[in-house]
Amino acid sequence: MKKSLIAATALLISITACAQETIKLPTPDRAKATMSVMDALNQRQSIRRFSDRALTDDQLSLLLWAANGVNRADGRRTAPTAMNRQDIQVYVCRQDGAFLYDAKANALQRVSSQDLRPHVAGSRQPFAKEAPVCLVIVSDQRQFGxxxxxxxxxxxxxxxxxxxxxxxxxxxxGTVARAMMDREPLVKGLGLVPEQLLLLNHPVGYVK
Ligand SMILES: Cc1cc2nc3c(=O)[nH]c(=O)nc-3n(C[C@H](O)[C@H](O)[C@H](O)COP(=O)(O)O)c2cc1C
Known part of the structure; x- marks a missing residue:
């Protein structure tokens, strides 16, 4: 009885610790990517061949900031949203687990200690799980009432x-926008509620 109580307490502590873990990201440094918007548009293409070379925290921070970071003092973002409801959430899936990008704090909040990239990739496009980072785009419908x-x-x-x-x-x-993913296990793995629409994912990495 006493042993099982201790085990249950330990489990609860580890679950709570996992849920609360926050990883502060380095300040995004825009000087690290100086290509003009016109050149980026000219070179944009979908990439489906990734090396497993890891991204640095500096790269991840800049990528997330560009994706949906805060770019003004009033908290507005690099991407517009209807009525400024800021419904979009970006999750980061990598080998050491899955995280919610907290744009205001410039931090990652852990939501899972599992590598969810195989669920992001799905069985029909296994190349996606080779990328070191898979970003998952969710719309939190509660922001619209x-x-x-x-x-x-x-x-x-x-x-x-x-x-x-x-x-x-x-x-x-390189990256590619993907609607394909194993939705059920991914929803479960990320801990999404029904109001959170799982919309797209982006494997991101060096091109192989
Ligand atoms: C909404 C949307 C969903 C997509 N889903 C997938 C997908 O599941 N798998 C994939 O390999 N590419 C996917 N793509 C990428 C398109 O296939 C790609 O953009 C298109 O072939 C044009 O190629 P380009 O991006 O190189 O111009 C998707 C693109 C969009 C915009």
């Missing part, structure tokens, strides 16, 4: 997706 707005959510996700394409290109990295 009780009715939600799936249309606005999908449109808002598109801007973030294009930001990721352009930032990856400017940083010498």
């Amino acid at each position: 009780p009715q939600g707005s799936a249309d606005f959510g999908r449109i808002d996700a598109g801007y973030v997706s294009q930001n990721i394409y352009l930032a990856a290109t400017a940083m010498g990295l």
